[in-house]
Amino acid sequence: MSANKKRDKLSKVEKKKLQKEEDEQRQREEEAARLLAEQQELKRQEEERKEQEEHQRLELKDRERREDELSELRHLLDEMQNAVARWKDEASAKTKWERYMQCDGTPDPSIPQEINSFISLWREDTEVQIGSVLENCSLAQRLIEELEDLLNDTPQTAGSSSDTHRHQETILSLQELIHSKRNQATEEILKWSRANMDIETGNMQTVIQDADATLCLWANLNKNPRFKGYHFHEAGFGFELPKQLAVSDVAVRILHTRFDHLSCLSAGAHRISQGSIKSEESHPSTGEVGDEDTEQQGNAEESLDHKDEDSVRSETRKSFASVASEKEEKNARHDKEPEEQRWGEGRRDSLQEDTAIAGERDSYSPPEAPVTLVETEVVDLHQYTPLGGVFYFDAFRIPPQSQLVNGWDMRELSDTGLQRFPYPVDESQLHSSTSRPLDEGGALVSPPVGVTVTVPNSVVFPQDPQVARWDAVACQWTRESIGIITYDTSLKKISFQMDSFYPFALLQDMHINMPFQGWELRPLGLNAAVLVVTAAVTEVHFTVKGHRCMLSSATEYELPHVLGRWMSPSALQKAMRRAGVNVFVSEHSGKYVSINAKEPLIEQAAYEQMALLSCAVAFSWSRWNSHCGREQLVVQACEHLEAGPVPEKAWSLYLLNAERTWRLRMREQSESFSTALDGGSEFHATFLHMLRDCMGAPGHGRVRDADPFFVDCVLQLLMATRVLSYC
Incomplete structure (x- = not known):
């Protein structure tokens, strides 16, 4: 019994000793862990301090060169826009000269005397045979399309409002004549x-x-x-x-x-009315001044000339809503107006007559x-x-x-x-x-x-x-x-x-193809690129060369009148919309499509710089663009000078905002979004300079030698699709 007690007593002593050793070991481990944690914290703080200092250094460097980079970007864009404007003016002058030299009797719809004479002569023409009527209707339709293109390409300024109104009146007159002549030909056949x-x-x-x-x-x-x-x-x-x-x-x-x-009668009348209001506010009527000056001079003949001129000017500024109320006044001075100024009045009377006929039918309650x-x-x-x-x-x-x-x-x-x-x-x-x-x-x-x-x-x-x-x-x-x-x-x-x-x-x-599922802009060489837009229903490929572009493919669709045809960006947009393959947004599209809306100025600046680099740099969509907020953009980009697709590992993520641009440390496959700056990278005021820092000499040469017309063509496609907001 005593031996057993002794063993138990020794066992208790040993247990206490072992417990003490374990406690000491635990304390040593805790102390070591504490020291290690302190060292790691000090190291982390040191790294953060160095990173913050580096960040501040890079920000300071960015601020020092910011004005220079912005000035260079503005200079490049101004050069491009001026070159494109000169080229368009020369092309327009050349087109007018070629039209003049043709001498085929086709009027220039932008010249009032020519188009008014054409309308007057055609209205008085008694030919009702269907062949001749259809031929003249086709000519009138070409003139309408030419005027529509002119209106779309002309910026809306205070000085152009009267021309815009005149062109719209001409379009309505030609449309009415086409309708009237076809009715006359129909009547002749029925006789x-x-x-x-x-x-x-x-x-x-x-x-x-x-x-x-x-x-x-x-x-x-x-x-x-x-x-x-x-x-x-x-x-x-x-x-x-x-x-x-x-x-x-x-x-x-x-x-x-x-x-x-x-459709233009439904949506166009309001636009014309608005244009008239602006025109009246910007250009007050000169009729009273002219009459007052004439009365002071006491010259009745000169007064009549002033009244005629002023009536013509005010006529081009009137909205369609005011025409009916002024009909009596125009009838009173009808004999004084030149014949070429009276065709618009006949158009409105005819429109009222057609509306009355249709209204008589539609007002009947069956x-x-x-x-x-x-x-x-x-x-x-x-x-x-x-x-x-x-x-x-x-x-x-x-x-x-x-x-x-x-x-x-x-x-x-x-x-x-x-x-x-x-x-x-x-x-x-x-x-x-x-x-x-x-x-x-x-x-x-x-x-x-x-x-x-x-x-x-x-x-x-x-x-x-x-x-x-x-x-x-x-x-x-x-x-x-x-x-x-x-x-x-x-x-x-x-x-x-x-x-x-x-x-x-x-x-x-119109928005059946929106929002987009993806997009990619890839160089094909100097002054050549391809824009791929993966829409909700189809995938379209735009090929750009020089100042022209074409729809090179559209999955599941056969459109021989559009596919493979070189056009201007505006003509291509018009052709694709008419064909039902619309991937181009309008100012109202955001109301009907769930989009990732971005700040318009930031988005436009991104498109401009992407276009400047598009012959040497590839761009693509990023899923993180929808995680960075309205004020920022995230885009994948990399230098790409070879033909073929871009390797997945070549892409880098870039973040753009109003202040600066930088390359992100994260990748497209990362699990969470982070704005951390990639190691070895810097901040830049523009996307252009950010990417140029990563390019080699061949890429710099391509960007420097890029044709302004090519850059403008790419820019128009990017602005028309707005892939950064609609993808």
Whole structure:
């Protein structure tokens, strides 16, 4: 027992000893850990101090050279802009000279005397044969497009507001004349309907096409009550009529124009009105001054000259809203105005007449028709755009036909012109004894009319096209009164019903390709580059060489009239928008697309510097651009002088803001965002100087030798796509 107790006692002593040793060991370890932590903290603080000192040194260095770098950048941009401006002026002068030397009678739409003479002579021309009319309409459409390009390329300044207003008035006059001449040609064809009757159907039908329009015309001569509709196989268009129209003296026209002359009436009138207000504020009317000076001189003849000149000047500054209220005043001085200044007045009167005719039809309140209507909705042209032109779906009264009497071909003469056939109609307007159902109010219940069109091959619809018809009273596109829409994807045919005859168009969301999924700008050599934009639906490749660019590829789309064709940036944007492949933003796009909005001035400065370096440096999108806030940009970039794709390891991240630019330590694959400066790098006031520090002699040579026109072309594409905000 005593031995066991002794062993237990020794064991307790040993335990205490072991415990003491363990405590001492733990204390030594804790002390060592504390000393190590202190050393590490001191080292960290020393590194932070050195890093802060280096950071301050680099900031001081950046501030010292900031003005020089900014001045150099401004100088480079000014040189580029001045060179481009001189080149555009020379190109414009050369174009005018070539037009003058052609001597083909084609007017210059920017010269008032020439275009006014053309409009006056064409308005007075009595030629109504369809071939000649279509030829003149094509010429007028080219003049319209030339004026539209001129308006788009001309900066809006106080001095150019009167020219802008005059060009817009000219466009409206040409559009009205095109519409009027086509109606006259349609009337001429219908006058000879019986002579051109198809023996098989007993009716007259014809299809006439040119590069700008397709005219499908059908005249109901047989009045077969079992008639359901007709399909123009050559054009891919067709229509369906209710029995009430099948037994009436009615002609149906489907006129498809490749251009859109209606949307501008909805959105353009407001712009013209605003321009007029600015013009009036900037340029007060000189009429009173001229009259006062004339009265002081007492020269009546000179007073008349002043009044004529002032009336012309004020006429170009009037908004469309004020024209109607001043109509009486203009009629009073009509005899005093030169003929070339009076064509605009006829245009407005004609527009009012057309609107009144359409309003008479649209104001008629038809009974409820057996058709499921789309929810009433006005089309927002900032969100949707008509594609493939406009389809004018009209019904007309058949003009009096010629009759052979005693060997004489006699025809009743009428000066009413082409008359619309009102539909829905009341009972007195139909020429048939067939009984018809009436509602409680005695009005005729009119079934809807159907129409089928083939989507033009010149446009693409990633989604099923929407349909809208033109409201002539409100001057807007609307989905009201359209129902039972069906779309055959394989045949690209769309069919629907309307309660009456209206112009209609096929719509697509302008922002279906936004926001972008990625982008890359890569050099292809001196004055050559490729911009790849991976959009929501397609991927497009833009190739830039010199002052021109082209759409080199667009996945899943076949657009032979756009792909592979060298154009100016503005012409390419216009062609792609018309084709339905839109990757270009507008001032309103941010309202309809969820974007990573950036400060506009910072974004524009980035595009300018990227364009200056685009023949030697590759740029790409970064997922961290959406993590750095509105005031900063994050872009991947690297020098790239060889052909082919950029290796993944070659990319570096750069952060840009209003103060400076620097290379980031982090990589695209990093797990978290950090603004830490990369080792061995410096701060620079501009992206241009930041990247030039990383370039070799060959890259510097390319940037120095870059053509200003190439730089401007790349800049226009970047500004049009705005990849830094929309990706």
